Amino acid sequence: MSGPLYIPVLPARPHAAGAFRRLWPDVQAAIRPLWNLPPLPGAAPETLTTVVGKYVDPVSAVSRHGGWIDAPFVEDAQSAALAEALSVYCMLGRLRPVTGPERAEAQQVAAVETARRCLRGLGVRVRVTREWDARRGEDVRGLLARTGPGVPVDLLLDMGAVLDDRPDAGKEALRALDALMPLAVWRNAALLGGAFPRATADMLEEGSCEGSRAEWRMWHEVLAVGRAYAPLLHYGDYGVQPPSALAQAPAPGKKGGPPWGVLRYTTDSSYLLFKVLARGPDRIDVNRRTARRIIQLPEFRGAGAGQGEKWLSDCANGPLSTSEGVGGPTEWLRAGNLQHMTYVVRSLPGG
Structure with missing residues (x-):
């Protein structure tokens, strides 16, 4: 298999950038993160360059092997300014822009234009939170048609929180991949999903608890079927935080927290x-x-x-x-x- 071994879905936060920077060189070289900006509620378009720099400067500095940068929670009014702010990191750094079939048209257009300008390709992030919807495949087909030839595309199939309450996640992933893989000559194709469970005081009442690696099981279920595209798939997960952690908006000046x-x-x-x-x-x-x-x-x-x-x-x-x-x-x-x-x-x- 060419390309990265592992694609972690990480928040563009200091702890994640700091961890990536401290990895041993051979481990770091095998990883291409999918970095995620947090929600930026109410941020005015004219301030986004400064705000985005606060989050992306640290991850861009540790991304010498490449990766993707996504803003999955962008507000419609922010799309154009945010895309312009991120394009700097795609043009001058090694990060690739990301869009998806459910995104607003303005965000899709901006991501595609950035991909054309930076010549590093486009990440297409397709979310499957429960069952695969065949209409999503048609949406991806339309997005690829608007992207046009000459832009390398990466499939980022995001199964989200793959927990024990989703025993059919492997089957749904196969349905999605069977529909999506024939749509393009994907430069990379990744199956993403799952992470550590969200820790609560009740869970840890006895001092410790255990969760299963359901997404690891899903990954092996998909490989075991033996599809022709299986050797092309890369593995990804959400690391040590649940997917919901990505949606936490920054809280300036917040102090305290649980004991x-x-x-x-x-x-x-x-x-x-x-x-x-x-x-x-x-x-x-x-x-x-x-x-x-x-x-x-x-x-x-x-x-x-x-x-x-x-x-x-x-x-x-x-x-x-x-x-x-x-x-x-x-x-x-x-x-x-x-x-x-x-x-x-x-x-x-x-x-």
Whole structure:
């Protein structure tokens, strides 16, 4: 298979950009992220260049191998100005614009024009939240016709939150792929979906919980059918946050938050979540003890497996006399992403 091994769907946020920057070079080289801008409610078109730069500058700086940049929550009034702001990163950097069949016409036109100008191609993101709708295939056909020849196109089939309540996700993915793959000579085709479950206080009442890797199962179900296009497919997921996290609008000046957080660890078949403390007199002891629980798991791959495992080992073995290395929400997300992305690349053929 040519192209990337792994396409994570990541928020254009500091913790995700920081995690990607810290990946080992060979792991980073196997990954092409699909970066997502958050909603920018009420942002005036004349301010979008500055606002967009705040989010895209860090991810553009770590995207020397390429990737995609998407604004799935753009407001209609922002489409033209946002497309112009993003086009700079596509022209001068290595990011590719993204559109989709359900997007407003103005956004589609702007994305296609950017793709023509930057000569790096266009990402076509097709969402399937439940069952495949054949009309969506016709919408994609129309979008491709407007794109015209000469623009390389990448299929990003996004199955969203693939959880245990979607046992037929593999079948729906096959229906979608059977309809979409013949529509173009896709430069890349990716099957995206699923992530860690959303952590809640109730879930973590006992201190930890476990979720299944339903999207990993979906991926293998699709490959097992043996379609001719299967060797061309790339794997993707939403990393260590649920898909709904992408839709969280920035909250300037927000302080506080829950008194607890989560350490995450990906195994062959499960997502493991462990409760840690964000504040309080027991924070250091609880957090180091929790990290020790993880490094003592039979599935723990050792501090040398990656930067995520190294952080967990350092946290577990640090002194109780100082809080250095026990982290906070940003560090916990970053460590989880480091461990997860490294493990996924190592799990895929060629990784």
